[in-house]
Amino acid sequence: MARKRKDRGASEPAAASTVVVMALYITDSGPNSVRAVANLEAICKEHLQDNFRLEIIDVLQYPLRALADGIVVTPSLAKLFPLPTATVVGNLSDQGGVLRALGIVK
């Protein structure tokens, strides 16, 4: 499947042993999409180190993928693993909300 993928393996020790699997739905270089990518990268670097796998899906290139995954708006971040799944919408500037959705903080 042709996807823009950023895949980080868990080859090095991580702060948390569980690998978080996420999908970020964006719209090309839309201003909020660009911000969302930057915000998520900062969060991952600070809190997940290498213990995550992130797939970035451009809905302009793969419209059916967003429809199939039940995405309503972009940017949207979907946490797929560990369960339960969760979705955060917007440019991810609310770091606390993102961390709670990812299960990093309660």
Add this chain to the structure above:
Amino acid sequence: MLGTSVEREFKKAILRLVKGGPERLAIEAGQIDAIIDPANGNAILLPDAQRALIERKQVDTLAQDPHRFARAILDALSFPIAALDQAGLVLSANQAWRALAATHRGVGTGVASGSNYLAACDDACGKEEVDGKAIAAGVRQVIGRERAQFRYDCACDSLAGRSWFALRVTGIAGHGEARAVVSCADITERKRAELLLGLEYTVACCLADAGTAAAALQSVIRAMCESQGWDCGRYFSLDQSAGVLRFNESWGIESPAIEQFLEKSRGMVFRPGAGLAGRVCQSGQPLWILHGARDVGVSPMALAPETGENGACVFPVTTDGKVIGVLAFSSSNIRDPDDRMLQAVHSIGSQLGRFLQRQQALVALRRSEMRFRVLSSLASDWYWEQDSDLRLTQVVGCSAFGSADILGMTHWDLPNVVLTEEEWDEHKSQLAARWSFCDFEFATVDPNGLPAYYSISGEPVYDERGAFTGYCGTGVDITKRKRAEIALRESEARLRALVRPPSD
């Protein structure tokens, strides 16, 4: 407004499509780029995202066409730039270059695309001939790869006045058609500042070299005209006693019309508040009338009736904050002054004012000295000065001692003086006490053996620190009076002898 209302309606429609609370909140907060159409999965872009994507698309398209991209970059540059081929033909020029070529006439700047830059430089004539030849030589060297770069500062004229450009010609490596790039940086502001600085220096030199107020005024007016390219200037001095401005001095370029205009200015008188000069005298503020501008209350023809509808620059000449005169310049190329120009005319007005005041004081001092010399020459026969050792350092107009060199002598060392030791001692004690003395008489024996009589008066002299530096005074030949007194005394004695009754 239309875009805003359309966008508002669009947002309302979007919100109707979105059911979820978090999604609606994110849309309200402006954090969403697109919503997904539930019917087909297509992304419906929100306005900000739409704009960003269009801009991105344009940039991508531009980047794919290198020529268009290069042209857009060149056009975005604020300074003029053009590429020349081997023969000096302008292959390509940016927007700034085209604008410059359209508005400025001058060697090195006004060559349009498709024209030959080298030919334009070679054909320059008149005042531009030297610049043209220098630029053409430099460009040929760069095109011929004899040098990597050539720089030259040149001036050109436009409706807005004279501008200066720093020309830079850089060689292009490789075997392409373009061989050199010519760029121009506008250095007018810097050049004007340099000119004004030079003008202030020239004015200072004029004032230092001038021996008279008239010479100073002429050289300052000339320096200002030559520096700014103005036609003529006039100085009106304030006659304090009459309370009017009177024409004093002028300078103008060689032109019958200007000469006629200046000639007619002679004898002009302005009351404070009347005319441009009178208004400046009253307000103490400089006044600019631009060429062709209509100033309220001033007829343009009144500025320079013989030279047409000219502009004028009029500013006060001051000393200690008081206006003592007004400088008025007329020309067709007087431009709107900037802060630096205003600063320069203020500085020049003050410098000139101080000089004129010093000259006035100097003239008054010279007149006073002249009066003193005339009066002292009428009241005495000679004038003398001594140093602190009471030795004569200057004797003017004295013939009492013949051809003898008496400089360096004290009065009691003078040759053939007849005076007793007691009389000299009394005089010396007066001098030692630094007293003034008046009518101190002494006699000398002239070459014929006859007595001659003199009277001297003197005042001690002190320097500015109060130290005694000697005496100065005058001398009078009283020989005739003395001889008459002696003759009278002898006559009286003879008369008494005749009328005295015999004792026996």
